[in-house]
Amino acid sequence: MMTAQHALRAFLTLVLAGWVTASAVAEVAHPVIPKGKGERCVADTSVMRRNHMQLLKHQRDETMHNGIRTERFSLVGCMNCHAYVNSQPVSIKDERHFCNVCHQYAAVKIDCFECHASTPQPVSAAVAPEAHP
Amino acid sequence: MSEHQEQEMEGGLSRRQFVSAGAAVAVGAVLAPGVFLHSVAQARSPAEGASNYQRWGLLIDTNKCRTGCDDCVSACKKENGWGNEQVRDEQKVQWIRKVDLKEHHTGREVSLPMMCQHCAEPPCVDVCPTGASFKRADGIVLVDKHICIGCRYCMMACPYKARSFVHEDVIHGDAYMPRGKGTVESCTLCVHRVDKGQNPACVESCKEKAMTFGDLNDPKSEIAQRVSQYATRQIRADLKLNPGVRYEGI
Numbered sequence: 001m002m003t004a005q006h007a008l009r010a011f012l013t014l015v016l017a018g019w020v021t022a023s024a025v026a027e028v029a030h031p032v033i034p035k036g037k038g039e040r041c042v043a044d045t046s047v048m049r050r051n052h053m054q055l056l057k058h059q060r061d062e063t064m065h066n067g068i069r070t071e072r073f074s075l076v077g078c079m080n081c082h083a084y085v086n087s088q089p090v091s092i093k094d095e096r097h098f099c100n101v102c103h104q105y106a107a108v109k110i111d112c113f114e115c116h117a118s119t120p121q122p123v124s125a126a127v128a129p130e131a132h133p
Numbered sequence: 134m135s136e137h138q139e140q141e142m143e144g145g146l147s148r149r150q151f152v153s154a155g156a157a158v159a160v161g162a163v164l165a166p167g168v169f170l171h172s173v174a175q176a177r178s179p180a181e182g183a184s185n186y187q188r189w190g191l192l193i194d195t196n197k198c199r200t201g202c203d204d205c206v207s208a209c210k211k212e213n214g215w216g217n218e219q220v221r222d223e224q225k226v227q228w229i230r231k232v233d234l235k236e237h238h239t240g241r242e243v244s245l246p247m248m249c250q251h252c253a254e255p256p257c258v259d260v261c262p263t264g265a266s267f268k269r270a271d272g273i274v275l276v277d278k279h280i281c282i283g284c285r286y287c288m289m290a291c292p293y294k295a296r297s298f299v300h301e302d303v304i305h306g307d308a309y310m311p312r313g314k315g316t317v318e319s320c321t322l323c324v325h326r327v328d329k330g331q332n333p334a335c336v337e338s339c340k341e342k343a344m345t346f347g348d349l350n351d352p353k354s355e356i357a358q359r360v361s362q363y364a365t366r367q368i369r370a371d372l373k374l375n376p377g378v379r380y381e382g383i
Contacts, residue, residue, distance in 0.1 A: 115313035
């Protein structure tokens with residue numbers, strides 16, 4: 001049978017555990033996301049946050065297998081707008097890189113840049129950019 | 134256009150004139166609203182995918198190709214960013230190479246560039262276990278490096294030794310031709326340039342104008358007219374792979 005003293009000890013342990021957990025979470029700084037170069041993104045921020053990987057993968061297959069080279073969801077297009085910190089181009093090696101900031105926070109490894117360029121690229125004049133909505 | 138009409142016109146016009154005059158009409162011929170019999174070969178918008186109306190091909194005139202010249206190889210290296218790998222000679226990457234041939238009986242020597250022959254029936258595609266090696270609708274044979282597992286079956290299957298394996302990390306930089314360690318790669322016919330309506334880098338670089346790039350399905354294109362008029366050869370034609378790359382003068 002639990003005495004009042006036991007109950008108090010259990011209660012205090014729980015409170016303490018909760019406090020320690022809360023403080024540990026608070027210690028991880030929220031990511032500071034660098035602002036893109038353009039006026040606005042190719043889709044709403046909420047859509048991009050949740051779906052950017054599917055959009056990129058879809059575009060990847062369309063370009064690779066079908067030769068569709070629209071710019072809206074192309075990785076080059078992303079980099080040309082987002083791979084800047086304070087108007088200076090940065091590569092994925094920089095921890096302030098747009099992709100790095102969130103991916104490090106969420107501890108999700110990206111392997112795009114083992115092959116692809118992570119810096120802004122000169123856009124050939126021959127490719128007419130598709131108008132963003 | 135009926136046979137009767139064709140016979141009538143042949144009196145006044147040569148076959149070539151007739152074809153070019155008729156093509157203007159053919160381009161506009163509409164099967165159903167929005168469906169055309171022929172589309173204009175090179176002007177494709179980025180949103181429009183590769184189609185089997187086209188079959189991209191390359192014709193190499195070995196009579197013009199100079200022994201010792203490797204402008205096409207250098208241009209390919211520059212365009213696609215290969216050739217600087219720090220690897221053993223056996224592992225060197227090779228998208229395109231020059232081959233010198235000599236006929237022993239006559240002593241005649243020829244030089245020619247050798248690369249992926251973009252077969253209509255590519256053995257590399259047959260053997261690929263993941264579907265990474267594939268043929269695009271317009272006949273360009275490619276490796277999807279996203280799904281390539283680096284097994285190298287395709288390298289063994291290719292009778293032209295056209296493919297290479299990336300053994301070490303690559304210093305990347307070109308956004309239009311990403312390369313990665315652990316994957317197989319080969320000539321892409323400069324697909325990123327072709328999609329913009331440009332010629333492959335090797336064709337552009339050839340000072341002797343020994344290489345002709347174009348659409349084999351378009352009867353008006355230079356390449357289609359030349360293969361229909363002159364004797365050209367497929368290398369290893371006995372394998373019945375129907376390569377898109379053809380050679381003249383061998």
